[in-house]
Amino acid sequence: MHGALKIEAGWLKVEKLFKDKYQKSEEYACASNATSSVLLVTTMDETLIKMGHSREITNRI
Amino acid sequence: MRKNVGISVDDQIEVFYKLSQKESVLAAVLVDYADQVKKVIKMPFVPAEFMQKQAALIGETHFANPEDEGDVVTLYVCKPAASFVAMEVQKSFGGDASLNLESLATVVNNFSQAGLQQMVSANGTLKVTLDGKEVALKHKQHFYVNAKERF
Numbered sequence: 001m002h003g004a005l006k007i008e009a010g011w012l013k014v015e016k017l018f019k020d021k022y023q024k025s026e027e028y029a030c031a032s033n034a035t036s037s038v039l040l041v042t043t044m045d046e047t048l049i050k051m052g053h054s055r056e057i058t059n060r061i
Numbered sequence: 062m063r064k065n066v067g068i069s070v071d072d073q074i075e076v077f078y079k080l081s082q083k084e085s086v087l088a089a090v091l092v093d094y095a096d097q098v099k100k101v102i103k104m105p106f107v108p109a110e111f112m113q114k115q116a117a118l119i120g121e122t123h124f125a126n127p128e129d130e131g132d133v134v135t136l137y138v139c140k141p142a143a144s145f146v147a148m149e150v151q152k153s154f155g156g157d158a159s160l161n162l163e164s165l166a167t168v169v170n171n172f173s174q175a176g177l178q179q180m181v182s183a184n185g186t187l188k189v190t191l192d193g194k195e196v197a198l199k200h201k202q203h204f205y206v207n208a209k210e211r212f
Contacts, residue, residue, distance in 0.1 A: 053094075
């Protein structure tokens with residue numbers, strides 16, 4: 001109920017959205033729906049670069 | 062590379078790496094992640110300075126840092142070979158100028174891996190005769206059956 005109004009099933013659609021700060025950022029990638037939200041940090045730091053090279057070396061073998 | 066040269070994941074190999082630059086991004090990668098690479102490939106992953114001259118090379122490949130083409134690591138895939146501890150051999154037999162480590166390694170590597178393993182399991186010492194001279198090599202002091210055992 002919302003006041004005198006009874007909300008019936010199927011009337012409402014709940015959506016979760018990340019703030020623009022994250023959606024428009026080049027540092028993050030994000031996606032969400034009603035039940036799940038995922039935020040990835042997409043900037044590469046030294047550790048990630050090294051890990052990537054390590055995987056490439058492994059794949060060469 | 063294993064697929065290209067017809068090696069399966071279970072085949073015993075030894076992988077050696079050589080860096081084009083001593084101080085580089087790839088050098089740092091190998092300092093931090095060589096153990097991880099070894100863990101993933103489940104085979105020895107060792108600097109090329111430990112590669113035996115007698116090692117049978119199966120294949121060779123390389124990886125270049127995309128940010129710096131001069132920064133390259135070359136990978137050598139070899140069949141398992143007896144691994145000599147040159148310093149220990151030198152220490153024990155160094156006084157004998159007629160003893161040639163390379164020839165010694167060649168003689169020892171003439172044994173099959175299984176044969177070598179069997180011999181060292183029996184008494185821990187491998188006696189070889191080189192140029193008429195008998196040399197007693199101690200297992201895990203002067204040599205290891207292969208890189209997997211050593212590293």
